[in-house]
Amino acid sequence: MNEGGRPVKAAVFNAVNEPLTIEDIEVAAPTGREVLVRTAASGVCHSDLHFIEGLYPIRTPAVLGHEAAGVVEAVGPNVAEFAPDDHVIACLSVFCGHCERCLSGQTQLCTQKPQRGPGETPVLSMGGQPVQQGFRLGAYGEQMLVHENAIVKINSDMPFAQAALIGCGVTTGVGAVLKTAKVEAGSTVVVFGAGGVGLAAIQGARIAGARRIIAVDMVEHKLATARELGATDSVDASIEDPVQKIRELTGGGADYTFECIGLKAVAEQAFEAIRPGGTATVVGMIPVGQSVEVPGAALLGEKKLQGSNMGSNQFKIDMPRYIEFYEQGRLRLDEMITKRGKLEDINEAFRAMKAGEVARTVLMHD
Ligand SMILES: [Zn+2]
Numbered sequence: 258m259n260e261g262g263r264p265v266k267a268a269v270f271n272a273v274n275e276p277l278t279i280e281d282i283e284v285a286a287p288t289g290r291e292v293l294v295r296t297a298a299s300g301v302c303h304s305d306l307h308f309i310e311g312l313y314p315i316r317t318p319a320v321l322g323h324e325a326a327g328v329v330e331a332v333g334p335n336v337a338e339f340a341p342d343d344h345v346i347a348c349l350s351v352f353c354g355h356c357e358r359c360l361s362g363q364t365q366l367c368t369q370k371p372q373r374g375p376g377e378t379p380v381l382s383m384g385g386q387p388v389q390q391g392f393r394l395g396a397y398g399e400q401m402l403v404h405e406n407a408i409v410k411i412n413s414d415m416p417f418a419q420a421a422l423i424g425c426g427v428t429t430g431v432g433a434v435l436k437t438a439k440v441e442a443g444s445t446v447v448v449f450g451a452g453g454v455g456l457a458a459i460q461g462a463r464i465a466g467a468r469r470i471i472a473v474d475m476v477e478h479k480l481a482t483a484r485e486l487g488a489t490d491s492v493d494a495s496i497e498d499p500v501q502k503i504r505e506l507t508g509g510g511a512d513y514t515f516e517c518i519g520l521k522a523v524a525e526q527a528f529e530a531i532r533p534g535g536t537a538t539v540v541g542m543i544p545v546g547q548s549v550e551v552p553g554a555a556l557l558g559e560k561k562l563q564g565s566n567m568g569s570n571q572f573k574i575d576m577p578r579y580i581e582f583y584e585q586g587r588l589r590l591d592e593m594i595t596k597r598g599k600l601e602d603i604n605e606a607f608r609a610m611k612a613g614e615v616a617r618t619v620l621m622h623d
């Protein structure tokens with residue numbers, strides 16, 4: 258057991274478009290409501306790539322990673338909810354619990370996310386210099402020092418790799434369908450992008466009882482996985498116009514569409530593909546500075562375009578529910594883990610992601 262202050266390994270992001278490097282970093286000991294977690298598994302999520310490619314800004318050096326499960330090692334003096342040896346899932350939707358959004362039940366939109374102030378010892382450091390803790394988690398490190406409102410306790414029989422996926426991709430995709438859009442049974446649903454988040458959205462639509470679930474991607478093996486996990490139809494956008502095909506399959510447009518990639522052009526297609534009165538939900542991260550444009554006249558048809566942040570989660574309630582779905586076989590996570598690796602395999606994991614070879618690589622830290 259390491260109660261903080263001793264060096265641990267982490268993958269450090271130093272500069273845009275450069276490989277991450279494995280370094281020894283120091284993680285501070287927990288104070289107040291902080292919890293020190295030994296990271297057991299970290300999923301490699303596409304959002305980290307946005308930062309590595311410079312599409313979203315972050316100061317460097319930084320430890321990225323935000324999809325993790327692990328074991329509590331030590332707790333600060335004011336922590337009541339957790340004790341050493343508890344198994345937990347981490348979530349970047351850390352919340353304060355007292356701002357207006359939190360008190361309205363929208364903890365994912367908390368405006369006063371707790372974190373150490375500039376005068377305090379940095380959470381992460383390397384050779385005496387501060388290191389940024391990405392997403393207030395830093396899951397590409399062997400330890401994470403987090404606020405107790407950034408983790409949820411889970412049963413110790415839940416496997417870590419599958420639990421890690423619930424930490425971001427699954428909650429984002431399933432939650433976009435069940436919580437942001439609130440898809441009703443019998444609806445027609447389209448999911449653009451059959452990566453980790455898209456496959457979760459497809460499963461969310463299946464759990465919601467959608468009658469038609471159309472997966473759109475440009476890679477056939479991803480569409481095959483989508484069909485295995487619940488898509489009733491698939492459209493290969495590399496060989497046919499997805500909007501035209503969706504209109505054909507749904508008789509004029511879908512009730513709900515979900516953009517799960519983060520591309521302006523696809524978000525615009527998602528809006529085009531809904532019927533009058535339908536709802537398009539953008540789940541992917543559109544690069545900073547880019548606009549999504551829709552034809553103004555289409556708004557006369559009461560078409561809606563909305564964003565979704567981390568599946569509109571109240572993760573301390575939602576994540577245990579998603580685990581129940583997994584245990585019942587209704588949320589299939591084993592099939593979403595394409596590859597397992599070690600922390601040292603992280604650059605290869607990003608390469609495989611960019612090449613469209615994997616739904617998810619999970620890094621195991623033991
Ligand atoms: Zn993510």
Ligand SMILES: [Zn+2]
Nearest residue numbers: 353356359367
């Ligand atoms: Zn808050």
